[in-house]
Amino acid sequence: MTLLQVEQLKKVYPDGTVGLKGISFELEAGEFVAVIGPSGAGKSTLLRCLNRMVESSSGTITLQGNTITKVKAKQLRAVRRKMGMIFQGYNLVARSTVLTNVLHGRLGYMNSLKGALGLFNKQDTELAKALLNKVGLSEQMYKRADELSGGQQQRVGIARALAQRPALILADEPIASLDPAASQTVMQTLYEACKADGIACLCNLHQVEVAKKFATRIIGIRAGEKVFDGAPEQLTDEMISYIYEGAKHEEAVGRKETA
Amino acid sequence: MNIEQQYMQKVRKQRIQWFVFIVVLLALTVWAAIGTNFNLFVLFSGLSEGFSFLFHDLLPPSPATLPSLLDAALDTICMSFVAMILGSIIAAVIAMFTAVTTTPFPRLRYFFRAATALLRNIPVLIWALILVSGFGLGNLVGTLSLLIVSIGMLVRCFAEALEEIDRGQLEALKATGASHLQMITSAVLPQFMPSFIGWSLFNLEINIRASTIVGMVGGGGLGFMIQSGIKLFQYKQVSMAIILVIVIVLATEWLTGRVRERLI
Numbered sequence: 001m002t003l004l005q006v007e008q009l010k011k012v013y014p015d016g017t018v019g020l021k022g023i024s025f026e027l028e029a030g031e032f033v034a035v036i037g038p039s040g041a042g043k044s045t046l047l048r049c050l051n052r053m054v055e056s057s058s059g060t061i062t063l064q065g066n067t068i069t070k071v072k073a074k075q076l077r078a079v080r081r082k083m084g085m086i087f088q089g090y091n092l093v094a095r096s097t098v099l100t101n102v103l104h105g106r107l108g109y110m111n112s113l114k115g116a117l118g119l120f121n122k123q124d125t126e127l128a129k130a131l132l133n134k135v136g137l138s139e140q141m142y143k144r145a146d147e148l149s150g151g152q153q154q155r156v157g158i159a160r161a162l163a164q165r166p167a168l169i170l171a172d173e174p175i176a177s178l179d180p181a182a183s184q185t186v187m188q189t190l191y192e193a194c195k196a197d198g199i200a201c202l203c204n205l206h207q208v209e210v211a212k213k214f215a216t217r218i219i220g221i222r223a224g225e226k227v228f229d230g231a232p233e234q235l236t237d238e239m240i241s242y243i244y245e246g247a248k249h250e251e252a253v254g255r256k257e258t259a
Numbered sequence: 260m261n262i263e264q265q266y267m268q269k270v271r272k273q274r275i276q277w278f279v280f281i282v283v284l285l286a287l288t289v290w291a292a293i294g295t296n297f298n299l300f301v302l303f304s305g306l307s308e309g310f311s312f313l314f315h316d317l318l319p320p321s322p323a324t325l326p327s328l329l330d331a332a333l334d335t336i337c338m339s340f341v342a343m344i345l346g347s348i349i350a351a352v353i354a355m356f357t358a359v360t361t362t363p364f365p366r367l368r369y370f371f372r373a374a375t376a377l378l379r380n381i382p383v384l385i386w387a388l389i390l391v392s393g394f395g396l397g398n399l400v401g402t403l404s405l406l407i408v409s410i411g412m413l414v415r416c417f418a419e420a421l422e423e424i425d426r427g428q429l430e431a432l433k434a435t436g437a438s439h440l441q442m443i444t445s446a447v448l449p450q451f452m453p454s455f456i457g458w459s460l461f462n463l464e465i466n467i468r469a470s471t472i473v474g475m476v477g478g479g480g481l482g483f484m485i486q487s488g489i490k491l492f493q494y495k496q497v498s499m500a501i502i503l504v505i506v507i508v509l510a511t512e513w514l515t516g517r518v519r520e521r522l523i
Binding site: 051053076077078079080081084085087089091092093094095096100104105107108109110112115116117118157160164 | 425432437438440449452
């Protein structure tokens with residue numbers, strides 16, 4: 001069964017800016033797909049439409065055979081917990097411990113009040129500790145999240161997403177704020193974790209070389225449209241320059257989109 | 260017309276505006292002073308009488324009255340403290356509904372805002388007068404009026420603090436499938452704690468000062484002692500009470516400063 005099916009997904013912002021102009025693609029379990037394209041092309045909007053952090057204007061999203069475009073409340077929580085999300089700015093709760101941040105990944109499974117009071121059960125705590133071990137941060141477990149370096153924080157972000165036991169991970173520019181060495185570690189950690197557990201990953205990237213190195217498939221987006229979808233070997237230099245062509249023009253649109 | 264001329268015209272216009280402004284301001288001041296019989300000479304003649312009252316009647320304070328004042332001082336501190344603790348908890352809950360970042364009902368935001376603005380904008384003295392007519396004289400009225408005004412002030416401060424928190428942390432929790440309540444406790448509270456503590460301590464300082472005023476209209480504590488001392492011409496007791504107020508205010512400021520350093 002296809003894991004994720006996106007059909008004619010469109011997003012028009014209230015001010016008239018068009019974020020997505022009807023994007024369709026499918027994602028199989030275990031695929032590692034890189035989404036490339038210039039700033040403002042709509043990569044971030046695409047990812048946020050999938051877990052409904054941003055409401056799409058039209059089109060359908062089907063996850064594991066269920067249409068999730070309109071689900072609400074409890075069902076929406078259940079959908080979101082199946083998709084882990086990783087952010088460019090890490091978005092860890094800065095004043096909480098590293099372990100607590102990973103445990104946040106379990107909130108979607110818990111009764112609202114129990115989760116609100118932070119009453120995580122023993123299995124959840126064991127899982128969180130094991131995941132921190134997996135991303136190589138056992139030593140930092142009881143430190144405050146903001147005491148960690150950027151690369152370490154992003155690995156906590158990965159552990160948080162993995163704690164959801166997701167079917168899919170959405171990574172929004174996970175290495176855009178990191179130096180090359182930390183970027184390498186973060187991408188390696190993400191790639192290996194997904195591969196080991198058969199988790200599919202949709203990863204927005206700026207760096208074409210990184211996309212080519214890790215991805216099993218690459219999707220190119222330009223001005224809200226899908227202009228490339230294929231294996232990394234098929235991505236020619238001409239195609240790359242076509243995807244990024246006119247990037248300057250679209251930056252103006254991009255600023256509106258992220259504002 | 261060239262740029263130079265345009266500029267000179269602008270400068271001339273501004274000069275005229277300034278001139279008119281100053282003339283109007285002076286006229287208003289003179290008119291208001293005449294209307295209220297304000298007169299600098301009266302001010303100076305009153306000054307000597309004020310000094311004689313200060314040095315002959317008020318000073319020196321009578322230490323003999325201290326034991327009877329200490330009870331009242333304790334009342335003042337307790338009223339302010341209770342109003343701060345209850346006020347900050349209630350205000351924090353209301354602020355969660357008021358701040359755009361945390362409210363579960365965006366449409367009700369303005370209702371909560373308006374309601375707390377009402378609490379805040381009616382002076383504490385008026386609240387005390389209203390409550391005295393309902394509950395009679397005493398510490399309860401003092402505590403209640405301080406509580407009402409504390410909630411009014413703190414909701415505003417808390418809501419502003421809540422609107423400045425990092426939304427990325429909320430977004431991340433929402434994306435895990437967390438409920439609204441879970442988001443509040445796991446992502447909002449850790450960020451909100453420093454301002455919560457800071458503003459609550461500041462509120463304690465304000466309450467201590469305000470409690471004397473509230474006491475004077477029947478709210479109990481040191482203010483009440485000052486008021487009754489004035490009525491009974493017990494000025495040495497009044498000055499002792501005033502000194503106690505100053506000591507308590509300074510001590511609170513020092514203490515809250517220390518706590519703030521430690522916690523934040």
